[in-house]
Amino acid sequence: MSKSEPLVSSNFIRTIISEDLDSGKRDRVVTRFPPEPNGYLHIGHAKSFGLNFSLAEDFNGCCHLRFDDTNPIKEDDEYVEAIKADVRWLGFDWGEHLHFASDYFDQLYLWAVQLIKAGKAYVDSQSADQMRENRGTLTQAGVDSPYRERSVAENLELFEQMKNGDFPDGSHILRAKIDMSSPNMNLRDPAMYRIMHTNHHRTGDKWCIYPMYDFAHGQGDSIEGVTYSICTLEFEDHRPLYDWFIKELDIFAPQQVEFARLNLSYTVMSKRKLLQLVKDNHVSGWDDPRMPTLVGMRRRGYPPEAIRTFCERIGVGKGASWIELSVLEECVREQLNKTAFRRQAVLNPLKVTITNYPTDKVEQLDAPNHPQQPELGTRKLPFSSELYIDRDDFMEEPPKKFFRLGPGREVRLRNAYIIKCEEVIKDGNGEVVELKCSADLDTLGKNPVGRKVKGIIHWVSAGQAKKVEVRLYDRLFNQENPDKATNYLDALNPESITMTTALVEPELLHAAPGTTIQFERVGYFTVDSKDSQLQHPVFNRTVTLRDAWAKLK
Numbered sequence: 202m203s204k205s206e207p208l209v210s211s212n213f214i215r216t217i218i219s220e221d222l223d224s225g226k227r228d229r230v231v232t233r234f235p236p237e238p239n240g241y242l243h244i245g246h247a248k249s250f251g252l253n254f255s256l257a258e259d260f261n262g263c264c265h266l267r268f269d270d271t272n273p274i275k276e277d278d279e280y281v282e283a284i285k286a287d288v289r290w291l292g293f294d295w296g297e298h299l300h301f302a303s304d305y306f307d308q309l310y311l312w313a314v315q316l317i318k319a320g321k322a323y324v325d326s327q328s329a330d331q332m333r334e335n336r337g338t339l340t341q342a343g344v345d346s347p348y349r350e351r352s353v354a355e356n357l358e359l360f361e362q363m364k365n366g367d368f369p370d371g372s373h374i375l376r377a378k379i380d381m382s383s384p385n386m387n388l389r390d391p392a393m394y395r396i397m398h399t400n401h402h403r404t405g406d407k408w409c410i411y412p413m414y415d416f417a418h419g420q421g422d423s424i425e426g427v428t429y430s431i432c433t434l435e436f437e438d439h440r441p442l443y444d445w446f447i448k449e450l451d452i453f454a455p456q457q458v459e460f461a462r463l464n465l466s467y468t469v470m471s472k473r474k475l476l477q478l479v480k481d482n483h484v485s486g487w488d489d490p491r492m493p494t495l496v497g498m499r500r501r502g503y504p505p506e507a508i509r510t511f512c513e514r515i516g517v518g519k520g521a522s523w524i525e526l527s528v529l530e531e532c533v534r535e536q537l538n539k540t541a542f543r544r545q546a547v548l549n550p551l552k553v554t555i556t557n558y559p560t561d562k563v564e565q566l567d568a569p570n571h572p573q574q575p576e577l578g579t580r581k582l583p584f585s586s587e588l589y590i591d592r593d594d595f596m597e598e599p600p601k602k603f604f605r606l607g608p609g610r611e612v613r614l615r616n617a618y619i620i621k622c623e624e625v626i627k628d629g630n631g632e633v634v635e636l637k638c639s640a641d642l643d644t645l646g647k648n649p650v651g652r653k654v655k656g657i658i659h660w661v662s663a664g665q666a667k668k669v670e671v672r673l674y675d676r677l678f679n680q681e682n683p684d685k686a687t688n689y690l691d692a693l694n695p696e697s698i699t700m701t702t703a704l705v706e707p708e709l710l711h712a713a714p715g716t717t718i719q720f721e722r723v724g725y726f727t728v729d730s731k732d733s734q735l736q737h738p739v740f741n742r743t744v745t746l747r748d749a750w751a752k753l754k
Contacts (some may be wrong), residue, residue: 205581211520212516212517212573213460213517213518214252214256214458214517215259216430217229217458218260218429220423221456221741222260222561223532224714227325227456228429228597229262229428229721230256230257230260230261230262230263230425230429230647231257231262231263231265231425231426231427231429232253232254232256232263232264232287232428232429232431233253233265233266233267233422233427233430234249234250234253234254234265234266234267235263235267235268235269235305235418235421236268236269236284237268237270237271237272237275237276238270238276238277238278238281238284238402239272239275239277239472239494240280240472240475240476240715241278241284241476241488241494242279242283242284242287242461242494242496243289243470243472243473243493243495244465244470244493244494244508244511245463245465245470245493245531246287246494246495247287247291247461247495247499248287248462248463248515248601249431249432249462249510250291250293251291251508251509251512251513251543251625252431252460252512253291253431253470254288254293255433255660256429258499262428263295263296263298264293264295264298265295265298265299265300265425265427266285266288266295266298266299266300267299267300267302267421267425268282268284268300268302269417269418269421269438270302270303270304270401270403271303271411271414271417272274272411272414272584273397273400273411273706273743274397274399274679275400276401277402277718278395281402282285283343283496285299285645286496287495287496289406290495290499290505290695291495291505291508291509292505292509292711298425299613300421300423300425301403301419302313302412303403303404303415304422304718305409305420305421306407306408306412308420308424308497309412309417309420310364310410311410311646312361312395313375313393313416314357315450316354316377316379316393316450317353317356317357317360317375317655318357318380319449320353321349321377321378321449322356322372322375322376322377322378323346323348323350323375323376323378324348324351324355324356324359324360324363324394325346325348325373325374325375325376325390326347326348326372326376327346327347327348328371328649329371332346332374332566334391335381336381337381337386337389338662339384339386342381342382343381343382343389343390343729344381344754345381346376348370349378349390349494349526349618356665358524359373360375360394362407363375363396363409364395364408364410364412364684366398366409368396369396369398370395370396370398371395371396372396374392374394374395374396374565375393375394375395376390376391376393376579377390377391377393377416377442377445377446378390378391378440379445385438385441386438387415387438387441387442387443388441388442388445389413389441391416391442392413392416393412393413393414393416394410394413395409395410395411395414396410396414397409397410397706399411402748403532404580405677409582414445415442416496417444418443418714419443419447419480420446420447420450420452420671423452423453423455423497424445424455424457426453426751427455428455428456429455429456429458430456430457430458431457431458432457432458432459432460433459433460433461433462434459434460434461434462434519434521434560435462436457437552439456440459443457443729448731452520455460456553458663460517460518460519460749461517461520461521461522462520462521463515463524463525464521464522464523464524465493465523465524465528465529465680466523466524466525466526466675466681466682467677467679468493468495468526468676468677468678468683469678469682469683469684469689471537471605471684474689475487475492476647477690479709481692483690484677484699488500488731490502490672490674490690490741491675491676491677491697491698493675493677495508498635500539500726500727500729500730500731500732500741501674501741501743502715502726502727502741502743502744503743504533504536504537504540504717505535507529507532507535507536507537507680508529508532510532510535510536511528511529511532513530514528515528516653519742523681523682526676529746530546533725533744533748534725537717537719537725537743537744539715539718541571541716541718541725542570542577542705542718543569543570543571543719543721544614544705544709544718544719544720545568545582545616545660545661545668545705545706545720545721545723545724546659546661546669546671546703546704546706546709546710546720546721546737547589547590547591547660547703547704547705547727548701548703548720548723549590549591550589550590550591550592550704551590551591551594551595551633551634551635551636552587552588552589552590552634552635552636553587553589553590553620553635553636553638553660554586554587554588554635554636554637554638555585555586555588555620555637555638555639555640556585556623556637556638557634557639557640557642558585558586558640558642558676559586560586562585562586563583563584563585563662563664563665564581564583564584564585565581565582565583565584565618566581566582566584566616566645567579567580567581567582567616568580568581568582568615568616569616575717582662583664583665583704583707584616584617584662585661585662585664586662587662587663587664588605588614588661588662588663589660589661589666590614590636590658590659590724591658591659591706591722592633593736594606594612594659595607595622595633595636597633604655604656605656605658606622606636606638606656607622608621608622608625609621609622610622610656611652611654612654612658612715613644613654613655613656613657614657614658614659614660615657615658615659615660615721615722616659617645617660618640618641618642618644619640619641619644619649619654620638620639620640620641621639621640622636622637622638623637623638623639624636624711625637629713632692637712641751642687658722659721659722659723660719661704661706663703666704666705666706666707667704667706667707667709667710668702668703668705668712669702669703669705669739669740669741670700670701670737670738670739670740671700671702671703671711671726671735671739671740672698672700672701672703672739672740672741672742673698673700673701673727673742674697674741674742675694675696675697675698675699676697676720677693677694677697678692678693678694678697679692679693679694680692680697687701703720703740705720709738710737710738711736712728712738713728713736714725714728714729714730714731714733715730717743718740721744722746723745723746724742724743725742725743725744725745725746726740726741726742726743726747727740727741727743728740729741730739
């Protein structure tokens with residue numbers, strides 16, 4: 202296979218890279234993922250870094266992980282470690298290529314001085330409000346700063362004083378001298394450095410001026426020899442600015458290629474809004490299983506393989522589009538269907554007494570761990586005369602296509618016997634509290650000749666079943682696009698979490714945190730990694746067996 206031939210299905214970015222390699226324009230592929238360490242990664246970031254790492258892998262190149270830590274007010278080592286963990290969790294490795302924008306602060310400062318000496322940058326002493334007012338609008342040109350024509354010597358002296366901490370925050374700012382009448386707002390003398398007397402998580406108090414993201418970003422790519430700067434479409438208008446800096450500094454030029462960001466229904470992707478959800482206690486934290494963060498999805502039980510499949514399935518394009526959350530959920534179901542062991546659990550119990558089964562007998566039945574994978578073995582399932590079934594599996598007056606239990610009806614208990622409902626017991630309010638049933642004790646593991654029993658229901662033995670806490674998670678928002686609401690918080694789903702108790706097979710009491718199980722006929726559930734204790738697991742619903750929302754629609 203040639204170096205220009207990708208290993209997976211193509212997209213427009215892979216086509217660009219292939220053509221560049223074939224033509225000799227590029228002789229290597231170096232990509233990067235440049236997160237700001239000011240929050241936790243979400244599913245949109247997964248699409249971005251998955252693309253960058255996959256492109257490098259497909260073309261025998263390398264992908265750098267670089268933290269753009271240029272704003273110390275919002276950054277923290279907690280976020281650095283969380284981001285590294287998320288990238289590794291999805292199966293990617295940056296090897297020796299771990300970098301920080303702060304690694305280049307000395308070089309960036311020298312380049313800023315170079316631009317000042319070339320008459321391409323100046324120190325502006327306007328207030329933030331004055332600069333905002335003089336910047337203009339999309340239809341009106343900006344106004345030159347009264348400090349724009351300061352001499353090179355004065356700018357060098359002021360910038361040196363800024364670096365030395367002689368001025369308070371906000372008193373001066375270094376700007377590039379480009380064009381205040383440019384139709385591209387990013388070229389209207391953008392800020393390059395601001396004064397911030399703030400401790401940096403890596404450089405400490407060495408600096409009291411920090412480069413702006415737009416000044417540090419492209420130069421970081423250049424220093425590292427990044428050949429393809431893959432980013433989302435909101436940076437398309439920033440590309441002329443990055444190119445201007447590269448040209449004026451006469452340094453290596455990466456090629457920026459933009460693609461459409463991921464917009465996922467029934468959630469928000471804005472880091473600012475996600476932070477507000479956490480700070481205002483609308484969720485329990487960044488790792489709340491309802492959050493679109495990768496740490497939240499991991500706690501909920503989404504397997505990394507499913508997220509990678511999802512990112513590959515939705516593809517890479519230039520046009521903005523909305524992806525249904527159901528597409529992601531279906532990828533989760535597909536993966537868990539292959540890997541999750543099966544167990545029986547009853548969330549809404551209704552007592553069943555088997556009248557012809559010995560009351561003092563407990564039988565240990567063999568049940569497969571996975572019905573499609575016999576090599577995964579079996580487990581013992583206790584059976585007795587008193588059972589619990591799910592209340593939804595019984596109706597007093599069942600409709601025609603209801604194949605579960607009803608008066609005089611037969612069903613098979615999964616992995617056990619066929620039973621028949623002989624009597625319905627009600628309380629004083631007329632509510633069904635117990636079913637008296639008979640069992641055909643000759644039907645264990647076989648079907649009776651000439652008798653059709655369509656219904657199969659799950660159950661647990663009353664005496665051996667264990668109580669566990671279950672959290673039924675649903676979509677965090679009840680509107681497809683919460684951003685269209687007057688206030689996105691108004692679109693929060695009040696039923697996004699329901700706490701309940703389930704009766705489960707006894708061995709589930711020993712399930713390890715992070716283990717995902719299919720509760721047969723109910724859904725996939727994962728042992729919570731944070732709140733579970735020894736022999737007291739808490740189960741998070743990862744995903745239902747079917748798309749319940751599509752059914753409601």
